[in-house]
Amino acid sequence: MSISIAIVEDEKNYNNALKKIINYQNDMKVTAQFFDGSTALKKLPEISPNVVMMDIQLPDMLGIEIIQHLRKDMPDTQFIMCTSFEDDEKIFNSLKAGAMGYLVKGESMDKILSSIRDVYNGGAPMSFSIARKVLKHFEKKLPEIKGFDELTEREKEILELLSQGLLYKEIADQKCISIDTVKKHVGNIYRKLHVSNKVEAINKFNNFKN
Numbered sequence: 001m002s003i004s005i006a007i008v009e010d011e012k013n014y015n016n017a018l019k020k021i022i023n024y025q026n027d028m029k030v031t032a033q034f035f036d037g038s039t040a041l042k043k044l045p046e047i048s049p050n051v052v053m054m055d056i057q058l059p060d061m062l063g064i065e066i067i068q069h070l071r072k073d074m075p076d077t078q079f080i081m082c083t084s085f086e087d088d089e090k091i092f093n094s095l096k097a098g099a100m101g102y103l104v105k106g107e108s109m110d111k112i113l114s115s116i117r118d119v120y121n122g123g124a125p126m127s128f129s130i131a132r133k134v135l136k137h138f139e140k141k142l143p144e145i146k147g148f149d150e151l152t153e154r155e156k157e158i159l160e161l162l163s164q165g166l167l168y169k170e171i172a173d174q175k176c177i178s179i180d181t182v183k184k185h186v187g188n189i190y191r192k193l194h195v196s197n198k199v200e201a202i203n204k205f206n207n208f209k210n
Contacts, residue, residue, distance in 0.1 A: 003028040003120050004049040008040040008066065009082070010058050014105070018053060018082075021109045028116060037061035045073055051116050054099070056083040056090055064090070064097045071098035071196075075187065078119040082112070091130055098196050101125040122168030122182070124198045134199060148208050150192040158185045163202045 005022055007030060009015040019030045032047050034040035037058040044052065044066075054063040067079050080101035081094045094102055101119045103112060104127040115125035126134065151159065154175075161171045168186075172179045186198075195201045 002026075003051060003116060004031045004047075005029065005051045005053065005116060006032040006034065006040075006044060006047060006049040007053045008034045008037070008044075008058070008063060009053065009055045010035050011055075018112070021113070022116070025113060028113075037063065037066055041066050041069060044070055044077075048074060049077060050120055052077055052079045053082045053112075053116075054079050056081060056085050056094070064093050064099075067094070067097040067099055076183070080115060080119055080125065086129060091134070095134075095197050095199060100197055102130045103127050104129065118167075122162075122166075122171070122179075122186075122198075148193065148204070151189060155185050155189050155192070158182060159189055159201060159205050162186070162198060163205050 005028055007015050007018050007022075009018065012035060015033055015035065019033060022028050022030050031049050032043065034043065037060045040058075041061075054067065056063045058066075063081065063083070070077075071079075078101070079099045080103060081099045082103045082105060083090070084105045085091075086104060091102060101115055101124060103115055103125065107115075107127055111127075115123075118125045157175070158171055161174065166174070168179050168182045172182045175182075186201075189201055190196060193201055193204050195204065
């Protein structure tokens with residue numbers, strides 16, 4: 001089954017370039033293109049793609065706002081920010097809103113394609129420069145350990161495997177459960193730990209262990 005992808009990007013040449021290279025792959029297909037935020041906000045829930053490539057600065061709103069509005073209604077859709085912005089505020093607002101990846105425009109198409117596959121399989125792809133900023137942020141500010149005791153043993157096991165870098169499919173295979181079951185456990189983990197993405201969950205887990 002191919003990965004369905006929607007592109008929300010106001011720069012038409014870049015939007016069309018992404019579509020062309022994605023549709024050239026055997027395992028993925030662009031099912032929708034949007035060039036402004038309001039249309040994307042209205043139409044994305046109907047399409048419900050596996051992955052959304054989201055620009056931050058759109059003509060009528062921020063991509064972050066779109067994710068904030070749609071995240072709860074589209075739990076099975078993964079959002080990757082693909083933008084020229086590298087400032088801390090936009091990075092962390094994107095992750096808090098529910099984006100599972102953050103790529104800087106200028107990344108190679110190979111990196112973009114591997115990031116789509118990665119996020120679809122439970123990863124959290126980021127450009128190298130963004131990942132360093134995230135790590136430095138958590139070095140400076142350790143979050144509170146809140147809700148860890150509420151996790152079930154299975155949820156703790158899955159969180160441990162996530163912290164080891166395993167993807168959803170690998171966890172499902174190891175625990176002999178379905179990917180949907182893994183995703184359901186991960187959703188419960190986020191809710192109990194009061195986090196919105198895997199980076200925050202793993203950081204809380206590692207801080208608890210230390």
